[in-house]
Amino acid sequence: MLDATSSYNPMDLRIPVDDRTGQHIVAETARRSENRYGNRPTMKDVAARAGVGLKTVSRVVNSEPGVTPDTERRVQEAIEALGFRRNDSARVLRKGRTASIGLVLEDLADPFYGPLSRAVEEVARAHGALLINGSSAEDPDREQELVLALCARRVDGLVVIPAGDDHRYLEPEMKAGVATVFVDRPAGRIDADVVLSDSFGGARDGVAHLIAHGHRRIGFIGDMPRIHTAAERLRGYRAAMEDAGIPVEDAWMSLGVTDPQRVRKAAEDMLSGPSPVTAVFAGNNRVTVTVVRVIAECGRPVALVGFDDIELADLLEPGVTVVAQDAAALGRTAAERLFRQLDGNLIAPERIELPTRLITRGSGELPPSS
Amino acid sequence: MLDATSSYNPMDLRIPVDDRTGQHIVAETARRSENRYGNRPTMKDVAARAGVGLKTVSRVVNSEPGVTPDTERRVQEAIEALGFRRNDSARVLRKGRTASIGLVLEDLADPFYGPLSRAVEEVARAHGALLINGSSAEDPDREQELVLALCARRVDGLVVIPAGDDHRYLEPEMKAGVATVFVDRPAGRIDADVVLSDSFGGARDGVAHLIAHGHRRIGFIGDMPRIHTAAERLRGYRAAMEDAGIPVEDAWMSLGVTDPQRVRKAAEDMLSGPSPVTAVFAGNNRVTVTVVRVIAECGRPVALVGFDDIELADLLEPGVTVVAQDAAALGRTAAERLFRQLDGNLIAPERIELPTRLITRGSGELPPSS
DNA sequence: CCCGCATCTGACAACGTTGTCCAGGCTCTA
DNA sequence: TAGAGCCTGGACAACGTTGTCAGATGCGGG
Incomplete structure (x- = not known):
């Protein structure tokens, strides 16, 4: 976090006090x-x-x-x-509604969240509300801090992409009327609306696609299993392998490695050694990008299917086959659900799962090369 | 714009009235x-x-x-x-500062703005402020509507990526103490801080790079010249050509075409005909992507330099040479400038220009092919 | 000419918080 | 033990707006 040395600090809790006398200045x-x-x-x-x-x-x-x-x-x-x-501040105080909703996501700079955020914004705009957003940087404490700050602002609703796995801290807020929808990952230990992509099914289909093209030694590189989507995708991988009767070897899996250097290392390890994998399933867009690089360098063709679409995937040689999720649809669906809550339709919390789509472009259709 | 049929409409200006009696309900x-x-x-x-x-x-x-x-x-x-x-709403009313700043940009879903927005957010966070952002969709009216809505919320400051070219409507707000910094494009008809990339210099260098590799017939595909950056890049193109003593032909230039289909058409036109261009300078990331596709399809090598870096540019064959601007640095610089204003340092409006960087990856170093 | 009614206007309280200021109780010293 | 001084706590106004309600104004009809 950057350091704020300036005097602008509107939420500063202290009041000015003279050091010597202790008197308020x-x-x-x-x-x-x-x-x-x-x-x-x-x-x-x-x-x-x-x-x-x-x-x-x-x-x-x-x-x-x-x-x-x-x-x-x-x-x-x-x-x-x-x-x-x-002064809408005063208006808000009087009227009780702020006409703003909060969006807490992982990182706005991630190309996956840009369209999602934009979709939420469009829905909010259609309802006359502004969007306040914040990035949790995948840190549960920061997520909570942000969410509670937004609640203190009395946002009318919250769209949260959870970083943590315990959201009981939101209970009093939700009870007090803050409409809440979780997206991309389910809420932890609390009953609330959730909008998800079908990570399990998508991964299973993607891996099955590789199996259908003759692969048996298939690697999986994914995020930390404590992240729900990562765990689901891993589950999908295992399910597809099991359906095909292929026992999975530990050396084929890399879990919880996120930083590009180490993803690279993990991919290289899988592709070398006595019985290297002939195909890789990449658990998210960042991993996919890194794996594409490694495969390009390794000299021989390795099949690849990635979760999440990436820009220019079709221009690479071969094109990258992906399991695409529709980020904008996730955002739109969540926001619409949120405003339905705000309309006062008291509806039981629901879990909405959006389908993924397999886009074949070449890399996933390569035959095993060894 | 989406249609809001719901009853949630907190900024609705009407008060409930019974249709028959005209009495307030x-x-x-x-x-x-x-x-x-x-x-x-x-x-x-x-x-x-x-x-x-x-x-x-x-x-x-x-x-x-x-x-x-x-x-x-x-x-x-x-x-x-x-x-x-x-209730921070009430607190804000009392204290006068809202500890929030507004960011108005073109489209949050554009990969260029994600990192910019994130950078602004980080600086805001370091100063204890929240970020409200909105997309203008390149529509001046919507920009103004958003900006004024943010002012009504009494945001402490505004970072604006202008869509319009007349910002006099902001004068009373700025006079009233709303710190304001424009980014990426200069403000229109108003004296304010501006943080820009050196579009002119970047484009000039990029085109000069192509010339240095032997090209003379160089195409330019850019956005509407009413957008400042587009005009500056065009100016850079012309300057480089003039420096090299190359007269520019109209058929080499496509201006103001943005939708992918028509960019494609423009690129195809340049690459066919009696004396096709041997190199293309693409005015922004979206154009670059389309041109990469067209060149890939056209069969013969065509040199390409694009403005803005794009993900995976290094993995294409050949890698795409680009003039990169640092979106995060733009956002960070602007936000820091904003908080310096808020600190009460009364400083004369300034125009800050950040340098661009030419990243050679292959496509810009191809020799002329005909 | 005055009354009744409809229309227009404004005084006032309230929203939930913070800044100001004073009262009361305590400690310490003379 | 009285007075000075400090510390704690609370009453009150104010921030800028909107909802309520009552008063003012004008107009037409009896």
Whole structure:
């Protein structure tokens, strides 16, 4: 985390205190207060300028009925002249709804989450809500910190891609009316809506695809099994192998290795040795990219199927066969579910699983080479 | 835009009115009011339960000094028991700062903006602020709508990737103290901080690179010239050609074509005909991807340099030579600049230009083939 | 000419928090 | 033991908006 050495720290919990006397530095506080919003005009100012009452300004601003055209014009002019803009912060306090929803995901820079986030945003926009998002960096503590910060802001709803596996901390929030939908991975120890891709089925089909093309020694490189999707994909791999009656050897599997250097090492190990694998199933987009590199360097053809689509996969030689999940559909589905909750349709929590799609491009159809 | 048929519409400007009588539906309103935050406990409730004053609770919640350990314990217990969480909405209203900044970009799903957004988020986080972001979809009206909505929320600052070319509408906001930094493209008709990549220099160098490898008939495919970066890259192209004393033919240039189908057509046109180009400079990542496809299909080697790096560019055959800009650095620089403004360092608006980097991978070093 | 009604307007409280300020109780010293 | 000074706690106003409700205004009809 970056270090903030600046004086801007609005959520700072301390109040200014003089080191020697322990007295609150009143002058300092006053100066800050004075600058609040740089002295933005309020409805009161507009009312004074237009020579009308406060509530009349409110009426005009909100296009409520019951204002004569003439009064309205005067108010509009005052608004223009002063550059007034309604303070939604205050509005929110009064009305109870913030018209904003929170999205907590793993890393916005990951190409998988960009479209997902965008899809959530579009749905939110259609409902007149803004989107606040934060990245958990796959850290459960940071996830919780973010989620609770969003709850303190009184977001109307939350879309969470869980990093942790215990979300009981959300119970009081959900009880208090914060609509919540989990995406991509299920919630831990709490009953809530979940929207998932069919990781198990996708992986099983992908591995079965390799088996159908004659492979028996198939490697699996996946993320930490504590991540639900990773565990499911591993389960899918095992299921496909078992269905085909192929006993899996430990040397064929790499679990929980994420950093590219070590994924590379794991892939190299599988491809060398006395009985190397002839095909690899890559558990996510980052792994796939690394494995593509390793295979390109290793000289002989190795079949590959990856989970998650990657850009330009079709332009590589051979094209990369993938089990694609629809990130945008995940986001859209989750957000729609969220707003259905907010509409007050009291619905029992549900688990929605979206299908994956096998896209054959060449790499998954290579025959075993040794 | 999606259609919102639901009843959740918190920013709806109307108040509930009975169709026949024209009377406000008071009961309905009351019911909603009652449910405000699902009846969340407030400090008052905590105070009552702990048997202390309101301000004492505030002190505990904010870790302010002046509370005896015993009192503090009682308050903490009450907080636990009630599941109290401070309402930052109200806090914000009182304190004047919202500890949130807005980011308006073109499309979060674009792989270029993911890392940029993430970088802004990290800086914001280091300063204790949350990030609200929105996509303008390259529509100036939507940009303005978003920006003003964010201002109404009283975000402390704004990072804007402009879609429009007139930002005078931001003048009152900036005057009122909303820190503002433009990124990727300069602001229109307003004096403000801008953080840019050196599009002109990058394009010029990229094209000069092609010229240095013997090309003279070099195509340019770029975005609409009303987009500043597109215009600058075009200018860079022209400058490089002029420096080399090569007169540019109109048939070599495609401007303002963005949708993949038509980019494809433009590329195909350049590569056929009586005197086809031997090299192409692609004005952005989306164009580059399409051009790579066209070149792959066309059968003969065509040199290519693209603006913006793309994932897997090194794995293609040949690797794609690009002029890379550092999206994360853009975001980080802009956000840091923003918080410097918020620190109250009154600094004159500045234009910061970050260098680009030419990454040679093969496609830009191909000799002319005809 | 005045009353009743409809329409328009504004005073006021409330939302949940924090800053200010004062009261009361305690300790310490003369 | 009284007075000064410190520490803790609480009453109250304010932030900017919206909901409520009552008052003002105007108009038409009796």
